[in-house]
Amino acid sequence: MPSPALSDIRARNWLIVAAILLVQALALWWAGRNPICTCGYVELWHGALDSGNSQHLADWYTPSHIIHGFLFYALGWLVLRRRPPGERLILAVVLEAAWEVLENSPIIIDRYREATIALGYTGDSIVNSVTDVAWMALGFAFARRAPVWATVAVAIAFELVALYVIRDNLTLNIVMLVAPSDAIRAWQGAL
Structure with a gap:
């Protein structure tokens, strides 16, 4: 029996990714998350540091999701190097979608409020959560095609810009969740 064509495999992989995103959205809906910002609209970019964070398509935390993609690509390359990139992407999407569902659970929302400066954080909108996974996939795709030095440089630049602008980034987020200072x-x- 002939093996499936590469285009058929790619189409199947994208259908699997779409199904994962649908399951993620349904899980968030079932958990009571708002589909969109309670302000009633969706912005492409929300740059203000207010209740609109984590409610729109992109904000100052979007770079951290892109970096997740870089890290998932690197982890997949190290651990699952013999598996096709599409399968590694599917696994990355599963992990990121699972994190998004967990991140929007009361236990993690409360942890953010206790340990970080996100005192008024109420969780993500569904549209933000699903696009966070899409941003991760974009980071995965970038890391797959770019030289390692470029991926590392972009990650460092993202971390430094976010640190400068909002005094937060992926590194500080992890530190504050694990060992608050x-x-x-x-x-x-003091911002």
Whole structure:
């Protein structure tokens, strides 16, 4: 029996990714998340540091999701190098979608409120959560095609720009969730 054509495999992979995103959206809906911002509209970019964060298609936390894609690509390359990139992308989408569902659970929302400067954080809208996974996939695709040095440079630039503009980034987010620091929280709150 002949093997399926590459285009058939790619189409199947994208259908699987779409199904994962649908399951993610339905899980968030079932958990009571708002489909869109309670403001009643969706912005392509929301740059203000207010209740609109994590409610629109992109905000200052979008670079951290792109970096997730870089990291998932690297992890897949290290651990699953013999598997096709499409399968590694599917696994990355599963992991990111699972994190998005967990991130929007009361236990993680409460942890953000306790440990970080996100005192008024109420969770993501469904559209933001699903696009966060899409941003991760974009980061995965970039890391797959770009030289390692370029991916590392972009990740560092994203982290430094976010640190400068909003005094937060993926690194600080992880630190504050795992081992909160009063000094970091005070510095972040001085913005």
